[in-house]
Amino acid sequence: MAIINLKRKEVQAKIVYYGPGRGGKTTNLEYIYNKFRSRIQTEMVTIKTHGERTLFFDFLPIEIGRIKGYDIRIQLYTVPGQVKYESTRKLVLRGVDGIVFVADSLAVRRKENVLSLKSLADNLASYKKSILEIPLVFQYNKRDLLDEGIPLLPVEWLEKDLNSKLEVPSFEASALKGPNVVQTMKKIIIMTIDSLRKDLT
Amino acid sequence: MARQRDEDNFRSQVEDRLDHLFQEDSPGTTEQHVGLGEHPLKGLKAVMLSIEWEITDSTMDSLLNEIKNVEYVYSEDKIVLTFLQLIGAVGRYVKTNKARAHPDATRVINSVYEALEKVALTGGLSRAEKEKMLLEEVAKFKKLKEEVMLRKMEKKEPLISDVTAPPTPPPTPSPTPAPEEKEHLLAERPAIEEAQAKTEAQVRLAPMSPHEAFAYALEEVKEVIRAEFKALRAEIKLWRESL
Numbered sequence: 527m528a529i530i531n532l533k534r535k536e537v538q539a540k541i542v543y544y545g546p547g548r549g550g551k552t553t554n555l556e557y558i559y560n561k562f563r564s565r566i567q568t569e570m571v572t573i574k575t576h577g578e579r580t581l582f583f584d585f586l587p588i589e590i591g592r593i594k595g596y597d598i599r600i601q602l603y604t605v606p607g608q609v610k611y612e613s614t615r616k617l618v619l620r621g622v623d624g625i626v627f628v629a630d631s632l633a634v635r636r637k638e639n640v641l642s643l644k645s646l647a648d649n650l651a652s653y654k655k656s657i658l659e660i661p662l663v664f665q666y667n668k669r670d671l672l673d674e675g676i677p678l679l680p681v682e683w684l685e686k687d688l689n690s691k692l693e694v695p696s697f698e699a700s701a702l703k704g705p706n707v708v709q710t711m712k713k714i715i716i717m718t719i720d721s722l723r724k725d726l727t
Numbered sequence: 728m729a730r731q732r733d734e735d736n737f738r739s740q741v742e743d744r745l746d747h748l749f750q751e752d753s754p755g756t757t758e759q760h761v762g763l764g765e766h767p768l769k770g771l772k773a774v775m776l777s778i779e780w781e782i783t784d785s786t787m788d789s790l791l792n793e794i795k796n797v798e799y800v801y802s803e804d805k806i807v808l809t810f811l812q813l814i815g816a817v818g819r820y821v822k823t824n825k826a827r828a829h830p831d832a833t834r835v836i837n838s839v840y841e842a843l844e845k846v847a848l849t850g851g852l853s854r855a856e857k858e859k860m861l862l863e864e865v866a867k868f869k870k871l872k873e874e875v876m877l878r879k880m881e882k883k884e885p886l887i888s889d890v891t892a893p894p895t896p897p898p899t900p901s902p903t904p905a906p907e908e909k910e911h912l913l914a915e916r917p918a919i920e921e922a923q924a925k926t927e928a929q930v931r932l933a934p935m936s937p938h939e940a941f942a943y944a945l946e947e948v949k950e951v952i953r954a955e956f957k958a959l960r961a962e963i964k965l966w967r968e969s970l
Contacts, residue, residue, distance in 0.1 A: 558749075565748050571966050590748070593740045632776065675769050676776060708749045712742075719741050 538599045539718050540621055544646050545628035546638035547607030550667040550701035554628060555586045555602055557707045583618045590715075600715055607642070616649045624661035624718030626710055628701070629684055631668045633677040636687065643688055657692065661717035664689055664696035665710045670703050767800040768847055775840050778833070787822035791815060801847075806857050810843040813868050820875070827951075829878065835871050839864045 543551040552572065559570040571585040583603050590598035603622075605615040627646065629639045647657040666684050679687075681698060689696055695713050699706035771793040778786045794815045801807040817836045821828045842860045846852060 561751070562749055588748075590741065590744050593744060594737055598741070598744075634777065671776070674772055676773055704751075708751060712745045712749065715745060716738065716741060720738060723737055 534597075535595050536597045536599070537719075537722065538601065539623040539715075539722060540601045540603065541624040541626065541714055541718060542619055542622045543602065543604040543626045543628055544615070544619075544642070545607060545667075546630055546635060546642040549607055549628045549630040549635070549639075549642075551604040551607060551628045552584050553701035554626070554665070554667075554707055554710070555584050555604055557701055557704055558602070558711060559586055561704070561708075583614070598719070600718075602711070612645065612649075615645070616652065619646075619649050620653060622650075622653075622655075622660070623722065624663075624714045626663050626665055626714050627688070628665045628667050629688060631666050631671070631678045631684065631698075633679050636679055636683070639684070640687055661714060661721050662692060662694045663710055663714045663717065664692075664694060665699045665701075665706070666696060667699050667701050669698045670700035670705075766848070767797055768844060771797055771840070772844070775837065778836070782821060782825060782833070784822065787818055790818045791822070794818070806854075806861055807843065807847060809861055810839055810846065810864065813839045813864055814843070817868065817871065827947075829871060829875050831871055831874065835864075835867050838867055 543554055545551055555570060559566075566586075566588050568587045568589065583605060586602040588600045588602065590600060592598075603618050605611075605618045625646065627643060629643075643657075650657050650660060664684075666679075666681055669678070672678050681696075685696065695717075697706040697710045697713070699710060701707055771790075774786065774789045774793050778790060794811050798808060798811050801811070814836055817832055817839070821832050821836070824832075842864050846857050846860060
């Protein structure tokens with residue numbers, strides 16, 4: 527849940543990048559951090575295993591600055607994607623205000639995407655939140671691999687599998703190379719702040 | 728009406744601020760992307776992506792088969808062949824050890840592959856540049872080997888006294904191979920190590936009763952968990968200090 531301090535005029539929103547393991551959640555944050563480090567002026571915190579997999583989470587705070595008298599701060603988190611870390615994923619989702627679902631476009635990962643989206647819906651439900659209501663953006667990652675001749679899921683399939691009922695914005699992206707990484711983040715920040723604005727204005 | 732205008736104004740200010748903060752000099756990436764198309768590395772790349780997700784006998788066999796295919800295509804290119812031998816050597820090690828393999832092993836495979844891809848796809852690289860990239864990867868491979876050996880020795884020490892085997896002298900460092908010897912050694916060493924590892928395991932386990940063997944396995948599992956927690960504590964400490 528966003529922290530809104532009307533007295534101090536501060537708003538802090540929590541956005542979580544969710545999705546199957548090895549889908550590119552951490553890579554999204556790393557791209558943003560590496561590319562805009564000098565402007566966002568914060569540090570990215572990451573807790574990994576020795577094998578470079580996210581064990582707990584990654585955390586990247588972003589200071590948007592003062593807008594209409596409010597200091598807006600966004601906290602970007604990732605969850606560990608590996609199946610065995612379900613309890614950690616649930617913990618990271620506590621108090622979430624907006625979600626980016628990073629789907630893996632590799633053809634072999636179709637099932638994992640669907641399972642991960644189901645786990646997201648279940649975990650949100652445990653906090654009495656509905657996946658149908660929370661600000662949500664899909665990112666179909668690894669689209670750059672199409673040029674490599676690697677079999678990818680057509681975007682229509684991804685939309686049908688994941689977004690047919692939700693009908694939320696979606697982006698084809700490459701977290702590794704950059705296209706649509708920033709657009710995805712901007713979209714979810716705007717949607718999240720939109721959902722909070724009734725408390726601000 | 729006024730409220731709606733106020734909300735729109737707020738939203739547009741947020742958008743402007745985000746545009747300002749995250750304005751990209753060039754959208755996406757400045758790096759020129761070279762597709763693999765029908766390149767001989769295409770199959771190997773597909774296997775590399777699949778082992779990123781899952782390491783099984785089948786994926787590792789595919790990796791080793793793909794290496795053979797690419798070796799055939801590049802049979803005249805010693806630099807590419809050495810890259811492939813490095814990937815093959817670490818691949819065989821990972822296949823044998825799977826979850827017990829050193830955590831850096833897959834990272835080394837990925838790193839060597841990335842360098843190989845650059846060498847094979849980037850036009851205009853001089854031989855010296857290619858050799859430099861190869862040497863960097865050879866250094867990573869050697870470091871991994873040293874760490875694997877160290878881990879083996881750390882685990883072995885208490886067990887040697889358990890089974891009252893005579894103490895073995897510390898391994899003498901092998902001389903640095905001459906450039907022309909390097910390829911041969913890289914190709915042969917993993918096989919030798921595999922055989923050595925098998926013999927060592929047999930020596931360790933042979934005199935043990937099933938009960939002792941179970942206790943030994945349990946101790947190994949505990950050691951892995953201890954190492955993970957130690958690393959985790961250090962990370963949490965760093966994280967707390969950074970807050």
